[in-house]
Amino acid sequence: MHWRNVPPTLFITLQLTLVHWCISMFFASDNWAGAHSKIAERLLAESGGFATAYGLSDLDQKVEAKFSEIFEREVAVFFVATGSAANSLSLASVQKPGGITFCHSEAHVAEDECGSPDFFSSARLATVKGAAGKIDPQALAAKIARFPQDAVHHGRAAAVTITQATEIGTVYSLDEIDAVASVAKANGLPLHMDGARFANALVALAASPAEMTWKRGVDILSFGGTKNGCWCAEAIVFFDPEKAKEMHFIRKRAAQLFSKSRFIAAQFDGYFQDGLWLDLARHSNGMADRLRAGIEKTRGARLAWPTISNEVFAIIPKSASKAAEDKGAKFYEWPIPESQPDLVGDDETLIRLVTSFATTEADVANFLACLG
C-alpha cells in the first residue's frame, strides 16, 4: 500500500499491532523517531523561569545569532511549526500575482504538502524534469522561458525551489546547485532550498552550510531539525535580512508564530551544541549506507536510485515486501514516478527505507534478515 493513501483507520490498526513486536525495524520515516536525548534534556532544562514571548527572548536571540555563525553571515531566522510551513511561507514571501514557482516534478512541495505552497502564495507550481530527483538546469531554463515577465495570460516566473536532500534521497552536488542557481539568477528569480533533510545532505557533501547555500546562490532556506532528532524545530532562514521584513506578518497571519517560541530555540540550542546535528546526520546516513550495502547483496533486490543521504529506495519482490511486513518491519511502498513508468517489474514493488538518528546496526541487520 502506498503510504500516501493509507486511510487513517488502517493506520490505527497498524499501530495497535505494532506493540506486539519486540524487534525494532522502523524504516517508515525519520519522523517516526522521537527526540534525541540531548535535545529533549535541553528542552527540559529550559522549562523554568520567565522569558519574553513571541520569539523575543534571550534564548531566541542567542539561537538566531548561532544561525548567523553557522552560516557565516548575518541571517534572519523565523521559527515555524512544520517543514510545510517553512516551504510555503518562504515561497509566499517571494511570490507575486500570476507568479509561478518552479520545482522538480517529484518535489515535496508538489507532492506532499496538500497544496499548502499554492494556498499561502495564491500561486502555482510548475514542475521541471530531471534525473535522480534533481532539477535539470536545461529543462528549467526551457520551462522558465515559457513564462516571461510580460506574460499576463500565461503567468510569469517568480521563484525556483530545490530540495536538498531530494525526495528520493539523492543530493545536489555543489556544482549542481550552482547550475540551477545560474538559471534562476539569469532569469532574475530567487532560489529557495527545502532543507527538511539539510544536515543529511550537508554531511553527504562534506560541505559547510555556507558553501551549500548562499555561496551557491540560495536566497531562502527551509532549515529542518525535526527529522534529524528534534521534536519540532523548523526555521526559515533569509540570507539577506532586508528581504525578511514582510515575513513577520506573513508568519503571524499564517498562525505560525509560537508564543513560547523558546521551546523551539531550546531544541536548536541543543541541536547545534558541539556539532550534535552533524553527528546525528552522519549516523543516519551511515545506517542508510549499511542498508544499501545489504540490499545490493540480496538476491532479487536492487536499488532504484543511488543512496546518498538517509533514504534507501529498493526494488524488491512483492513476496519479500510482504514477508518483511509480516515480521514487523515498518516501511512504505512508494509510488512509481510518472517519469519512470517501467521502473518496477510486475512481481516487484518499490519501497522506501528511511534511517534516523535512532536507527541501530541491529535494526538494519534485522531488516536485511527479513529480506534474505
Next chain:
Amino acid sequence: MHWRNVPPTLFITLQLTLVHWCISMFFASDNWAGAHSKIAERLLAESGGFATAYGLSDLDQKVEAKFSEIFEREVAVFFVATGSAANSLSLASVQKPGGITFCHSEAHVAEDECGSPDFFSSARLATVKGAAGKIDPQALAAKIARFPQDAVHHGRAAAVTITQATEIGTVYSLDEIDAVASVAKANGLPLHMDGARFANALVALAASPAEMTWKRGVDILSFGGTKNGCWCAEAIVFFDPEKAKEMHFIRKRAAQLFSKSRFIAAQFDGYFQDGLWLDLARHSNGMADRLRAGIEKTRGARLAWPTISNEVFAIIPKSASKAAEDKGAKFYEWPIPESQPDLVGDDETLIRLVTSFATTEADVANFLACLG
C-alpha cells in the same frame, strides 16, 4: 507603551536588561512562563522509541480518547501549533463564500491574530458590543439580522465565536453562554469557543468541561494548554465528529499537521494527569485574586473590570506604572477600548497583569510593593 506596538528592537533591549533583576515580577503574559515540570518531564519521557507520525501514534490516540472522556462524549481532536491556528481553522471549517463570523469587538480573533481568521476563511469578522468583554445576546441578534442568508450583496451570517475566558479576564457564566448559543442556534449558526484560557474559565465557574461547552451549544472549541503550563499544546475539538472530516485537509493545507505529533500528545497527557491542568488554573486564578485584592487596597489604583480568571486589569497613576517598570516589573499597558473612551483619567494608565502557573505569592507581594 501598548504591548501591541512594541517594536522588536525595543523588546530586545528590554529583554537584555531583564537579566539584571533578581526579583521576579513577570505579569506580562501567562505565555512568558515556561512549561510546568510535570509536563516537561512527561515530554522528556516520551522522547525515545518510534511511533507513527502525523497524529496516528498510540499516544495520540490515547490522548484523543482522554479528550472524549473529559468532555463526556466522543469528540474529534486536532492538534495545531498556536491558538490563532485553532481559532482560524475552526472558523474556516464553518465558513462559506460571503460569510460573516460574529465576535466581540475586543475579541482576540479580531484584535490580536493579524487577520489570520479572515485569511484562512476568506471571510470577514463582524464585531458585536457587550459589557465586560462579553457578547451581548441582543446586540448579537440585531447584528445577525443585518446579514440574512439571502443577502448576496451584504454577506450572510456564518458563525459566532466567543472567548472564554475573555480578553479582559472575565468569564461568561453558563447562562450567558446559553443566551449567546440561543441566538446562534435560532439563526442556524455554529458556535465556536476560543478557549485559549479554557481551564482558567472552567475553574472560575466550577463547571465541568461538558457543561461549559456542548451542553451549552458550543460546536467547536479551541482548547488551549500553552498558556496554562504546556510548551505548545493547542487543540481543535469538534463535538460532532461528523463535522470534522474536512479539518484533516484544512489543517494539512494550513501547514499545521505536526509530523512528530506525539510531542503535543505527551504534553496533553501530562497536562491531564491527575487533574494537573485544573490545579494549575486554580493556582493562577488564585494569584490573580490576590493581586486584585492588593490593588483594591492600593490608594490611587482601581480595577477596570472584575477579576474572574487569571488577568487583572488595573487603572493606576502613570507615575506608579513607571515606578513599577523601573523596579523591574514586567507588564503591558493596554489599549483603551473604543467603547469606553473615558475609562482612564489623564494621569492614569490601564495596565494588564496576567498570572500563570509559575506566579508565586512573593511575585504578587513584590509587585504590590512597587505600586504602594
Next chain:
Amino acid sequence: MHWRNVPPTLFITLQLTLVHWCISMFFASDNWAGAHSKIAERLLAESGGFATAYGLSDLDQKVEAKFSEIFEREVAVFFVATGSAANSLSLASVQKPGGITFCHSEAHVAEDECGSPDFFSSARLATVKGAAGKIDPQALAAKIARFPQDAVHHGRAAAVTITQATEIGTVYSLDEIDAVASVAKANGLPLHMDGARFANALVALAASPAEMTWKRGVDILSFGGTKNGCWCAEAIVFFDPEKAKEMHFIRKRAAQLFSKSRFIAAQFDGYFQDGLWLDLARHSNGMADRLRAGIEKTRGARLAWPTISNEVFAIIPKSASKAAEDKGAKFYEWPIPESQPDLVGDDETLIRLVTSFATTEADVANFLACLG
C-alpha cells in the same frame, strides 16, 4: 423590506408585476436604468471591424489618453467589469500581509460587496465613524493609531478609502478630502476613492476631475460610468502609472480582463464626448433636488440626510411607503445605520430614492403625488 435581503424569488415576483404599471416611478437605483442612447449608439457603431483584443486596440488607447486629458496628467487606466471589482482590485494592489484598509462604517466596500475587498486582498477593513456618511479625519487618525506598522499581532494600517459621492448621497467637499488625505499621508498610507458616482459628486462640487482627486491626494480611483448612463463601464485609474504595474496581473488573475475590451472603451468614448457624462450627472442631481424639494414640502415626510448628489433619503410614514409601493413606485427601504439607532420613529420608515439620467420630471411628480 430592506433591499439587501430581498430574496431572489421575491424579486422575480416583483418584477413580473412591474409590467402592469403604466406610470414610470423607478427610484430603486440608478442601475435600473439602461444605457443612454448616445452611448448605446456609440457601442453599435463600434461593432464592425477587427481590433486587437485584451485592451490593446486603437480605441482602448484613445480612451486611455482621454482619461489622461480629463485628469490633466498621465494616468494608467484598467477597465473592469463592476464597481466592486474596481474597488477590490484597487485595494488589493496596495495591501500587504496583515494590512488594514480604513473605510467609513457605512461604505459600499464594507456593506455591499459581499466581502470582495477582503477576498481579493486577503486583508481586513476597519470602519471609521463620521457624520453624513463621511469619514471623520480625527476618528480616522485615532483608528490608524491603533494599527502601527510594527504591530505584528494587531495588524498594520495599509490604505484608506473614501466614497465620493457617499453611500447616502452626500459629497466630501474639497477641503474634507484634503483633511482625510492629510491623515492618510501623515501615516504613509495610499488613498483610494470609490467613485461609483464620481460624476454626480463632481458636478455637485463644480470641481474639475483633477481637483477632486490627485490634487487632493487621491492615489487610486474607481471611476464608474455604469450608474451614470453606460451599460458596463468601470475603470481603475492610477494617478502614478509607476504604481500600476502589478495591476496587469492582479486584474487578469481576477478574471477581469475583457477580451473585446473595446466594448468598454466605446462606451467611455461616448460617455466623454462633448461632456455628456457631466450633463447626465447634472440631470440626475437636478431630479434628486426636485424630489428633495417635494419631500420637504410633504407633511409627515422629512429628509434623513442632505441631498447633495442623486440620492434622496427620506423618512416617511410606513403607510405612505406602502401607498407608494401599491401605486407602483419602485424604491428600497434602507437599513437604519447602527450609528443612528433613533433616526426613525416607530411608524416611520427610511427610504432611498435614486435618480438617474433617465429620470424625468414626470417621474418625480408622479412619485410625490403618491406620497402626498
Next chain:
Amino acid sequence: MHWRNVPPTLFITLQLTLVHWCISMFFASDNWAGAHSKIAERLLAESGGFATAYGLSDLDQKVEAKFSEIFEREVAVFFVATGSAANSLSLASVQKPGGITFCHSEAHVAEDECGSPDFFSSARLATVKGAAGKIDPQALAAKIARFPQDAVHHGRAAAVTITQATEIGTVYSLDEIDAVASVAKANGLPLHMDGARFANALVALAASPAEMTWKRGVDILSFGGTKNGCWCAEAIVFFDPEKAKEMHFIRKRAAQLFSKSRFIAAQFDGYFQDGLWLDLARHSNGMADRLRAGIEKTRGARLAWPTISNEVFAIIPKSASKAAEDKGAKFYEWPIPESQPDLVGDDETLIRLVTSFATTEADVANFLACLG
C-alpha cells in the same frame, strides 16, 4: 513571436501600423472581431426603460428560460464577465481543501488564465496527457488514482475539466466525452466543460446542446458567446440547479455580478434568436475549413493538428510567416507543446489561425495568397 509573451508596448506598435493595411487578414483570434450586427442591434434596442438590477429583470429571466429550453432541462444560469471567470468560478464551486482539478496539459485553464482557477478555488490543477489536445481517459484514471480521497498529504481528486472545442481546435466526439465522464463519475468527481467555443464544437459534431453536455455527464458548463459574435456574453450553466446555490455568493464575492445584467441578457437574446449562434459558428468553422484546404495545398506548409472547429494550426516556413506578416496578416505563432518537442523543423514555425463570424472568403484567399 509567441502571442503569450508579446509585451504590451509592442502590441501598441503593431496596432498603430495596422490601420495602414487595406486588406483584412485578421486571424489572430476570434475575439479580435467586434459584435455581430444583430446582437449589437439587440443591445441597442434594450437600452431604454428601467429594469431590476443584478440579474433579476424580465429579460434576464427570459434568457435563463431560453437556456433551459436549449438544454432541454431546467438549468441555473449565471452571467459573468469573462471566460476565465466562468471557468474559475465553476471550478471554485466544486473545490474543497487540498483538492485537485484535472485538466489537459494544454488546457486554457492551465495555460492562459494567469492562475485564476487556482486563485479562486485555493486549489491546484493537475495536468493529464492526451493526443490532439484531448484528455486521454486512461491517463486520467491513472492520474486520479494518485490522489485518493484519504490522501491528506498528497491532496485529493476534486474535479475534472475538459475544453470543448479544445485549445488546438479539435473537438471531443460524444463518445470521447462519455469516456472522460465515465472516469470522472467512477471517481465521484464532477465534470466541468470549458465551452468558450461551445457553438463551434456543437456544429462540428452536429449534436444538440443536451447531447454534448449533461447527457454525456457534464455537470457544469462555461458557455461562451463572446468569441462567436457577442461583445461580452459568458455564462455558467449548472445542469443541477440544486448545486448552484453557493454560486450566488461566489460570483458576487468575485466581483462578477453585473448591475445592469440585462446588457448580457440582451446579447444572448439576440444570439439565440432564430439560431443565429449556430449560423455564426457554422460560418467560422466553414472559413477555417477553407483555410485548411488551402494550406494543405500549399507547398512547404502542413497542418499540425486536424481542423475541426474554427482554428487552424499550420506549420509553415519561417520565411512564409514573415512574408505574411509583412503583408499585414495578423496571427500568432504558437508555443510548441512540451509533449511534442519535435513538431516543428528548424526553419519552420507553428502558427495559429482563428476564424470568426466576421471572416470572409476574401480574407481567407488573401491570406493563402500571402503564403503561396
